[in-house]
Amino acid sequence: MRIEDIIQELGITVFTGGTLLQRPVRGAYVSDMLSDVMGRAKESDLWVTMQTHKNIVAVASLKDVTAVLIVNGGKPDEDTLALAESEKIVLLGTHEATFTVCGRLYQLMERDAMV
Amino acid sequence: MSGIGSGITGEMKEMTYAFPIEGGDFIKAGHASSNIKKILNQLSLDPAIIRRIAVAMYEAEVNVVAHAYRGSMKVFISPEKIRVRVEDEGPGIPDIEKAMQEGYSTASEKVREMGFGAGMGLSNIKKNTDKLDIRSTINKGTVVEMTTFTKPKEA
Numbered sequence: 001m002r003i004e005d006i007i008q009e010l011g012i013t014v015f016t017g018g019t020l021l022q023r024p025v026r027g028a029y030v031s032d033m034l035s036d037v038m039g040r041a042k043e044s045d046l047w048v049t050m051q052t053h054k055n056i057v058a059v060a061s062l063k064d065v066t067a068v069l070i071v072n073g074g075k076p077d078e079d080t081l082a083l084a085e086s087e088k089i090v091l092l093g094t095h096e097a098t099f100t101v102c103g104r105l106y107q108l109m110e111r112d113a114m115v
Numbered sequence: 116m117s118g119i120g121s122g123i124t125g126e127m128k129e130m131t132y133a134f135p136i137e138g139g140d141f142i143k144a145g146h147a148s149s150n151i152k153k154i155l156n157q158l159s160l161d162p163a164i165i166r167r168i169a170v171a172m173y174e175a176e177v178n179v180v181a182h183a184y185r186g187s188m189k190v191f192i193s194p195e196k197i198r199v200r201v202e203d204e205g206p207g208i209p210d211i212e213k214a215m216q217e218g219y220s221t222a223s224e225k226v227r228e229m230g231f232g233a234g235m236g237l238s239n240i241k242k243n244t245d246k247l248d249i250r251s252t253i254n255k256g257t258v259v260e261m262t263t264f265t266k267p268k269e270a
């Protein structure tokens with residue numbers, strides 16, 4: 001599955017990395033605690049969080065996650081957006097709450113036998 | 116805390132990098148680690164090993180930001196291992212064993228809202244390094260020294 005497939009199916013906003021949407025998504029991890037993500041997320045996961053500050057870019061790039069999906073209509077700050085663009089990190093957004101978007105994501109991944 | 120020697124002598128080439136770390140600057144936290152990761156990416160290392168080092172560096176860097184006043188990160192890169200030394204001026208850690216326990220954190224509510232303070236940083240460092248040495252002096256500071264071997268261990 002690619003980021004663009006998820007965007008299409010779930011009606012997601014692209015904040016940064018519009019040219020990188022062919023990147024593969026192999027799984028997902030959901031957490032708002034950064035060292036939990038550092039410890040447990042896997043490479044090429046989609047990381048779902050409500051955090052919007054600049055540090056999410058560092059975590060995403062150090063862990064090589066495929067993209068960060070910000071829930072609840074959260075918007076990254078200007079400096080987060082700038083850093084994400086320069087670090088080639090895909091930042092996505094949805095107005096849905098974590099439970100809802102992850103439920104839909106899970107269905108999608110189940111359909112593709114990813115979970 | 117007395118200084119320690121480089122520990123590596125007689126090696127062909129060792130590259131050294133140093134970055135300052137500012138206490139309390141959460142927005143910049145991770146900056147030093149990201150820079151080092153870019154350097155490691157240019158060497159022909161196993162990406163999984165680079166990620167392990169990246170996790171350990173980040174956690175040690177963020178601990179200086181979250182818990183100390185100021186510090187530095189030094190990275191020594193040689194063909195067989197990456198050694199990272201993070202040193203800070205700060206309150207020190209009274210009980211290192213307790214601090215290592217997953218879930219133990221003294222982070223403030225404000226810091227937790229930003230997603231720090233799960234109490235997982237030190238155990239992430241432990242899990243992602245081959246050698247770890249933490250020394251701390253109350254009201255003075257902490258030294259975290261970690262080594263990761265660049266070649267996967269033979270099974």
Ligand SMILES: Nc1ncnc2c1ncn2[C@@H]1O[C@H](COP(=O)(O)OP(=O)(O)OP(=O)(O)O)[C@@H](O)[C@H]1O
Pocket residue numbers: 035036174178179181182183203205206207208214215219220221222230231232233234235236237238257
């Ligand atoms: N450099 C340091 N100086 C002083 N105290 C520290 C330092 N590093 C860690 N500690 C102490 O050890 C505790 C545990 O550290 P650890 O990194 O495991 O968790 P945390 O930093 O609180 O949260 P997390 O890393 O999950 O965001 C800290 O809450 C703090 O009390």
Ligand SMILES: [Mg+2]
Pocket residue numbers: 035174177178181232235236237
């Ligand atoms: Mg920590």
